[in-house]
Amino acid sequence: EAQVTQNPRYLITVTGKKLTVTCSQNMNHEYMSWYRQDPGLGLRQIYYSMNVEVTDKGDVPEGYKVSRKEKRNFPLILESPSPNQTSLYFCASSGPLSGANVLTFGAGSRLTVL
């Protein structure tokens, strides 16, 4: 089944404790992206990647890092999480066969930073 898989789905952590949210897709998609969803603010893009070793900042990149060493994986790294990074995070991917601007989303990762 074609899918985007995120882990963990739920995480409670403390301020300053480094964490990584993994994202993996099995569709050979070139494009991958991370979003955060907050009440009243909709979806905001954190980082995106057009292909392996190519990453770019989205609208809210501060406090996050990403890497794209393999085509299928696009982990989101919070080096020193803070409470304002408490949010619902989504990974998405797309490729030439998806249709223009058609994204496949993961199920989301709910992160709480205490």
Next chain:
Amino acid sequence: GNSVTQMEGPVTLSEEAFLTINCTYTATGYPSLFWYVQYPGEGLQLLLKATKADDKGSNKGFEATYRKETTSFHLEKGSVQVSDSAVYFCALGSMDSNYQLIWGAGTKLIIKP
């Protein structure tokens, strides 16, 4: 710059009611327009899209027409069901990329039996 504005929620309706969720956009050129839906506990998924003016996208009983003259892409459904309860996002395709989207804030829809 390009932007999308959609009506604030939550929108609460009774089952079998008629639904309209308003979406207007500001854009240079003629981008594609999308509605994505997020069911409780799930990621977003494409509901429907329209790629040019006067196109009508439709899926699962939902429809939206790309109106260039009013810069709108309102989502409609004739008779909603409890299972339609979700958050609906209107989005505009970037003219610079086949993958980037400009998102509305989302509208939560609650359908009561």
